[in-house]
Amino acid sequence: MEDLITMLERTPATIRTLMEDLPADLLHADEGEGTFSPFDVLGHLIQGELDDWVPRAQWMLEHGPAVTLPPFDRFAHVERSRGRGLDDLLTEFEELRAAGLTTLREILAAGADLETRGRHPELGEVTLAQLIATWAMHDLNHIAQIVRVVAHQFEPDVGPWREYLPILRGR
């Protein structure tokens, strides 16, 4: 659990390092209709802090599996991020993540049972421990996505070396 919390703490710094100096065309590049650009990913991570991870942990502790977890809107960030600056969003993510981890630590210090169950709207029964691990893995999933989307934009530039770069083949 401490490893997961350390990883969760690090994510805003990683995202900032990857995104801070990206030129606009890379920031808004995506992998086709319905896929996320790096800018979208950042908005989606913010939305997760607001609606997904800690709120769902609190919901599970309050209701157990009796009341289904509220659904998470994977596209709510589109409206919420529109027109906002990158630095504004990076700072908001840092602040929300720090606050969320403070709450998580309070939950754990209060002796919450990590095997507390909840009911996911699509996946069925899940546990608090799984929710926390998924929070951290969801970060890694989207960090890899940012890196992959940026790499794809340079695919024409590497010439024959493409063969040695699995990331350019979506791997």
Next chain:
Amino acid sequence: MEDLITMLERTPATIRTLMEDLPADLLHADEGEGTFSPFDVLGHLIQGELDDWVPRAQWMLEHGPAVTLPPFDRFAHVERSRGRGLDDLLTEFEELRAAGLTTLREILAAGADLETRGRHPELGEVTLAQLIATWAMHDLNHIAQIVRVVAHQFEPDVGPWREYLPILRGR
């Protein structure tokens, strides 16, 4: 070209943020025989600074396609990194990358033709521009690899959420 240089400059900070607090079991986890752990990746990136990117750029400018580029040993880092501490390697990578980019800027300021050709030992003719783009994409490829290897170690912990996390399926 400026975008590529900015990305190349950022990589040591990204690698440090991703690896600095990793516990030993994650630092040395890999994806099976012959694959790289995060610790291996860092050694491999250092080896690239020493033997691959800038040395090959200089070779191309000196010899053109007439003399094949020296081969790069993808496993030379194993001996070179053995027994060394993480912070030592992170610092070495930072210093080598900064020095390499200084040399690259000198090469470009001296008016090097980006279409200068070289002969890769396996891939045939390549250009200086392709070499520089590949240098930056090689970073992204290995950043994604570090993230993926770490994520895989937590696969059992996310339970049913696995389905929503393509990174756990090697994507």
